[in-house]
Amino acid sequence: KNEVEQSPQNLTAQEGEFITINCSYSVGISALHWLQQHPGGGIVSLFMLSSGKKKHGRLIATINIQEKHSSLHITASHPRDSAVYICAVGGGTGNQFYFGTGTSLTVIP
Amino acid sequence: NAGVTQTPKFQVLKTGQSMTLQCAQDMNHEYMSWYRQDPGMGLRLIHYSVGAGITDQGEVPNGYNVSRSTTEDFPLRLLSAAPSQTSVYFCASSYRARNTEAFFGQGTRLTVV
Numbered sequence: 001k002n003e004v005e006q007s008p009q010n011l012t013a014q015e016g017e018f019i020t021i022n023c024s025y026s027v028g029i030s031a032l033h034w035l036q037q038h039p040g041g042g043i044v045s046l047f048m049l050s051s052g053k054k055k056h057g058r059l060i061a062t063i064n065i066q067e068k069h070s071s072l073h074i075t076a077s078h079p080r081d082s083a084v085y086i087c088a089v090g091g092g093t094g095n096q097f098y099f100g101t102g103t104s105l106t107v108i109p
Numbered sequence: 110n111a112g113v114t115q116t117p118k119f120q121v122l123k124t125g126q127s128m129t130l131q132c133a134q135d136m137n138h139e140y141m142s143w144y145r146q147d148p149g150m151g152l153r154l155i156h157y158s159v160g161a162g163i164t165d166q167g168e169v170p171n172g173y174n175v176s177r178s179t180t181e182d183f184p185l186r187l188l189s190a191a192p193s194q195t196s197v198y199f200c201a202s203s204y205r206a207r208n209t210e211a212f213f214g215q216g217t218r219l220t221v222v
Binding site for chain 2: 002004030031033035041042043044045048050086088090096097098099100101102
């Protein structure tokens with residue numbers, strides 16, 4: 001069973017397009033994290049949120065606790081946004097993160 | 110600040126060999142953890158620690174040992190490497206287990222032949 005489901009698995013976009021990546025989870029959580037992983041690279045935390053919405057530059061993350069759903073939006077996408085985006089949830093009762101399998105994004109110039 | 114330093118970046122082992130993956134953080138974080146990343150699967154928790162002297166098993170602990178003698182260091186030991194342990198390994202740390210930002214090391218690509 002997958003506690004965290006992401007969609008789509010793969011996404012190709014033209015430069016400038018608005019992108020949405022979705023994350024649904026089935027466990028009670030204390031916080032949800034969006035992570036970015038460049039090819040061959042390490043993992044960087046983009047957002048941590050437990051309610052509402054956060055914005056960093058062209059990136060926006062939202063979460064709906066009642067629906068157990070989060071979205072990551074990228075406005076005016078750029079080729080440097082090409083990466084794998086991973087949704088992770090921090091368990092509400094335990095000391096463990098549950099990870100989605102990631103969304104591989106390719107932005108074409 | 111170096112953040113989370115993980116070494117080595119690449120390693121090839123023969124079946125049955127042992128090795129230690131090093132992980133160090135300089136942020137005085139309580140929580141440290143090790144994950145493996147395999148194609149088509151999300152990161153899976155191997156072991157974690159909520160503070161010096163305290164460790165616990167995650168989802169896939171078999172074949173791995175950890176210790177936490179200091180706040181800064183959290184090494185992962187492969188006792189007798191097997192081809193099934195071929196994977197990319199990530200160390201992570203955060204101030205607490207919950208509701209705090211996680212910082213990841215650069216990863217170790219391990220191949221067991």
